[in-house]
Amino acid sequence: MIQRVDQSSPGVAPAQSGPTEAGLHARVLDHLGTAVCGGDLAAGSVLNIDELVDRYAVSRSVIREVLRVLASMGFIETRRRVGVLIRPAEAWNVFDPQVIRWRLASAGRMAQLRSITELRTAIEPHAAWLAASRISPDEASDLVGIAAKMWAAGEAADEARFLRLDIEFHRRVLAASGNEMFVKLQELVAEVLTGRHHYHLMPHHPDQQALHLHAEVAQALQHRDGERARRAMVQIMEQAFDEMKSMWEQTAG
Amino acid sequence: MIQRVDQSSPGVAPAQSGPTEAGLHARVLDHLGTAVCGGDLAAGSVLNIDELVDRYAVSRSVIREVLRVLASMGFIETRRRVGVLIRPAEAWNVFDPQVIRWRLASAGRMAQLRSITELRTAIEPHAAWLAASRISPDEASDLVGIAAKMWAAGEAADEARFLRLDIEFHRRVLAASGNEMFVKLQELVAEVLTGRHHYHLMPHHPDQQALHLHAEVAQALQHRDGERARRAMVQIMEQAFDEMKSMWEQTAG
């Protein structure tokens, strides 16, 4: 008879993704990933497969599949005659969405937020600039419409709706840039923004200035004025960055 | 007795990583990854495990481990009672170094080069700007030194050495920005630059202008002048971008 997993040995909380979804693989992966990101498994530590089989009460197959995935994320390295070596943070694939989720759920949350926000700050203005020469009239019109809806949601103080529209707006700008890596990046950012909302780390009283700037970006793109779109987006990013900076200073400063 | 893998069924060339390294897992992974990136396995196609077991003449374990990794990269999705579903390019983790390597080795090479170059163009100026306020005097001095060596390598027309120094220069600027995601990004770029050199896609006669701009960045950082560093880096990127644009226009235009 098979012993069911009890999942309580290490004192680590699994990531935010709901109520322990189906699949042994996913559960073990999530648990180990969280442990590595959270520093409960320090770099240089050595595990071995049998130990993990015992700890999680699952078969070798499951453990090995998990280890292969962790290895592809740069979390571990396996060596014959040695075991499973935990690798340092510099080796992690910090762009992997899963890794970002784990880091956001760990003590390094603020560092992750800062990194991604800086990345956005660098990317989005350039994306807006690129989009100006690649966007179709329809897409541009849609953007103007979304900016208008954001204004309405701001007036109505409908936070959830505003968040959705905000994410949609930025997603479309990045999509219009015609660079698939930028689009992928937006998925990460969306996760961060949603997470921020979820963790109530976001007072976010959408102010007039931000609303105006989004409209400005949309209009500039409609007029195919890349430079103007870029400047407006820079201002949006500066504002978002300041907002976040004040936040993490009061949390971790 | 176990039948050794012959590895010749599908007409796909494995990625650039040398002479078929050790490990069944790595070989099958590389082969399937290349096939997906190269479009030999179209989105929506369905495979099943037993078929793969036969095709590669390896055990279920190996195949399953490979599939888990591919799934974590967004290449596939497995469904009970259905099989292994190939996912469309939009789902891929385009920031995964391994994925980038496969894409560079596939027909989508030029698209990948363009995406990464655009990404760089967006990131590096911002990184230079950030670095100005975070770099240490020693690191700044080192940068000045490297810029000088680049100049020497350019004079001597030593291409390989110039490439190494160029990569090192940008790596250090990104490292000095204090953002671990930027550093990781540089690893991708380094791979691209090296690949470009490897594929002889890079005439790269390092001109005076580029050399001067690198020195300019280094000096600006030493003087902690973020805006000046940013502007110089923008020019470097514009030049690199033009260089690449002319290249892919003659190749795929």
Added chain:
DNA sequence: GCCCTTGAATAAGTCAGATCTTTCGGCCTA
């Protein structure tokens, strides 16, 4: 005739244990 329930078939998921291969460390010889 249409919709819902039910059951069988299918393919992935999981398990258990055996065997192979590589590598490390100690020991032996020159």
Added chain:
DNA sequence: TAGGCCGAAAGATCTGACTTATTCAAGGGC
């Protein structure tokens, strides 16, 4: 002391059985 041999350790791979979820279609109820 240096270099090579041998055995143990731990991952890598193989095998085949069993479990579980999903889908599709047949059959019954409305």
